Amino acid sequence: MSEPVLAVAFGVWIIEAFVLGYVMGRRGYDAYSWTFLGTVLGPIVVVVALSFVFRPPSREPRLLRAGRRGTGSIDVLVGVDGSPESQAAIERVAALFGSSTGRVTLARVVPVDATQETEQRAEAQLAAACSAHPQLDVSAVVLRGEPAAALRDYVRRLGYDVLVVGTRGEGKTHAMLGSVAIALARGAGVPVLLVDDATADVSSSRLHDAART
Numbered sequence: 001m002s003e004p005v006l007a008v009a010f011g012v013w014i015i016e017a018f019v020l021g022y023v024m025g026r027r028g029y030d031a032y033s034w035t036f037l038g039t040v041l042g043p044i045v046v047v048v049a050l051s052f053v054f055r056p057p058s059r060e061p062r063l064l065r066a067g068r069r070g071t072g073s074i075d076v077l078v079g080v081d082g083s084p085e086s087q088a089a090i091e092r093v094a095a096l097f098g099s100s101t102g103r104v105t106l107a108r109v110v111p112v113d114a115t116q117e118t119e120q121r122a123e124a125q126l127a128a129a130c131s132a133h134p135q136l137d138v139s140a141v142v143l144r145g146e147p148a149a150a151l152r153d154y155v156r157r158l159g160y161d162v163l164v165v166g167t168r169g170e171g172k173t174h175a176m177l178g179s180v181a182i183a184l185a186r187g188a189g190v191p192v193l194l195v196d197d198a199t200a201d202v203s204s205s206r207l208h209d210a211a212r213t
Helices: 003-026 031-041 044-054 084-100 116-132 147-158 177-187
Strands: 062-065 074-079 101-110 139-144 162-166 191-195 205-209
Touching: 003 031, 003 044, 031 044, 062 116, 074 084, 074 147, 084 101, 084 116, 084 162, 084 191, 101 116, 101 147, 116 139, 139 147, 147 162, 147 177
Parallel strands: 074 101, 074 162, 101 139, 162 191
Antiparallel strands: 062 139, 191 205
């Protein structure tokens, strides 16, 4: 096989891997894992991916802790991922809403095909966040899927009034979460509070009142 043909074949192989990772990531799976599998196994892994698409695992939320409802009328869902920004997001709830809060739920989103280690890390992050904010007496839930879609769906299904998220994520999600926050602000159907950093300064937070759908 000539060098130009090999170069084209290699290019197609790599492109296929990144396209696979992108498509699976949009469907709520771990994009990095699928990109790696596509790089190693090439087109063969597409057949495996199709089996996940047509027979997807359960996406049902898993409630880890049921908190006590506050005396207020504002129900708040907070996206948590272990980053300083998400910790600041929880603090912002107490600072801005105070006694006006009703339900306060912390939600950690994991991929549909999350490993046991990923799930355990998500549970530990939620447990730590609950312990750090006992004054809120929060609920905690693990959601599955693409972060923006999972949070948006949960807000609508359970009738929350406000969604609070950090604008940047932890670790490898750091660069990605900006687009997730923008997607939520534009399409959540409820007001979305985006917390920019861990300083918890009111001037560093922006309240986006998305059009209700």
